[in-house]
Amino acid sequence: MGVPYEQQKTRKNAAVRHALADATDERTAWEPLVSGPESGFRNKAKLVVTGTVAAPRLGILDPAQHPKHHDGTGVDLRDCGLYEPDMEAAFHAVARAITAAGLEPYDVAARTGELKHVHVTASPDRELMVRFVLRSRDRLEALRAAVPGLREELAALGTPASVVSANLLPRHVALPEGEEEIVLAGGPTLTMRLNGIGLRLRPQGFFQTNTAVTERLYATAARWITEAGAPASAWDLYCGVGGFAFHLARAGVREVWGMESSAEAVAAAQETAAKLGLSDRVLFSAGDATSALSWPKREAPETLSWPKREAHPDVVVVNPPRRGIGHELAEALERSDVPTVLYSSCNAATLAQDLARMPGYRAARVQVFDMFPQTGHAEVLTLLRRR
Numbered sequence: 001m002g003v004p005y006e007q008q009k010t011r012k013n014a015a016v017r018h019a020l021a022d023a024t025d026e027r028t029a030w031e032p033l034v035s036g037p038e039s040g041f042r043n044k045a046k047l048v049v050t051g052t053v054a055a056p057r058l059g060i061l062d063p064a065q066h067p068k069h070h071d072g073t074g075v076d077l078r079d080c081g082l083y084e085p086d087m088e089a090a091f092h093a094v095a096r097a098i099t100a101a102g103l104e105p106y107d108v109a110a111r112t113g114e115l116k117h118v119h120v121t122a123s124p125d126r127e128l129m130v131r132f133v134l135r136s137r138d139r140l141e142a143l144r145a146a147v148p149g150l151r152e153e154l155a156a157l158g159t160p161a162s163v164v165s166a167n168l169l170p171r172h173v174a175l176p177e178g179e180e181e182i183v184l185a186g187g188p189t190l191t192m193r194l195n196g197i198g199l200r201l202r203p204q205g206f207f208q209t210n211t212a213v214t215e216r217l218y219a220t221a222a223r224w225i226t227e228a229g230a231p232a233s234a235w236d237l238y239c240g241v242g243g244f245a246f247h248l249a250r251a252g253v254r255e256v257w258g259m260e261s262s263a264e265a266v267a268a269a270q271e272t273a274a275k276l277g278l279s280d281r282v283l284f285s286a287g288d289a290t291s292a293l294s295w296p297k298r299e300a301p302e303t304l305s306w307p308k309r310e311a312h313p314d315v316v317v318v319n320p321p322r323r324g325i326g327h328e329l330a331e332a333l334e335r336s337d338v339p340t341v342l343y344s345s346c347n348a349a350t351l352a353q354d355l356a357r358m359p360g361y362r363a364a365r366v367q368v369f370d371m372f373p374q375t376g377h378a379e380v381l382t383l384l385r386r387r
Ligand SMILES: C[S@@+](CC[C@H](N)C(=O)[O-])C[C@H]1O[C@@H](n2cnc3c(N)ncnc32)[C@H](O)[C@@H]1O
Pocket: 205, 206, 207, 208, 237, 238, 239, 240, 241, 242, 243, 244, 259, 260, 261, 262, 265, 287, 288, 289, 290, 319, 320, 321
């Protein structure tokens, strides 16, 4: 932060080129960096709650929250310039609901209190998903009673809450959320409309944090894959709620299979497919994507619906977490007869490691998407073709 944005972009492009020096060659086409607004771009806030019931702070832990130097403070980030502009007013409404429900902020050092975090996601249609991460069920009914007032206030602000939920994180761990989710109001899904496609998001599903840049990422992926005619089949591995899958299907790919470890994300993706009338050709399975290429050749687990045939698809899209796809999937791709792989990575270092395990492919096209302005991170889209 503090570095002029043009300079940030130049540095980021250079850093990615440096990281991928061994994975690219003189024929690799480096497309110009794609960016969106340099502030007000984050659609999601994961806020730590500190302070008191009467005056909660929503932001991050202060270094003073370290157990040894605890003085009960946190840093309030409700006015942080990274969040989409109308989220700030929503954060204030959420803080009032915390007070109304009598939710005592969790004190990390003393291990007392109930409310650990608040997660807010804003859709492009200006609807919200608001999640309260609680230590226990002790104040659940008090929270439930405060929800109608919160929803009324958010609706009056022009940012209605489509989903309000409680998430339970009973353990004393540095995690943003736990496994159990209790929907308190609204449907279980928020519709994230990107490039005219209404992707459904459920509380525990992943969604890219920068809506404007994500639209460009998905549109570019679909364009690169279908430029010379739409291939018949594609797999979208680490598919989340299916952003790549639905964009490929709309661009003409006949059959798309998505695989993702989060059952909630898969359920949301299946709901999107049903809503779009695509359930017969855009299909999703919950599973470990690292062995997706092995399943067709082995006996698939009974519960898993996944193409049980020898033939691999024309295209495999991978969009893993920061650790990358790792050696098992990279080596399986290397041994496969898949002609085209599209790798979308948020970590150029692990991307480079994975590409080194796939020498049978060459990087035909690379483009940096500045999904994370004001940070050193970048999303990198790479089109790989069989040599
Ligand atoms: C960077 S996100 C990408 C999601 C999606 N492609 C998108 O555009 O929103 C990575 C996703 O991989 C999922 N994931 C993590 N490990 C996985 C694994 N071993 N197998 C399948 N999915 C996994 C996460 O739940 C998350 O949804």
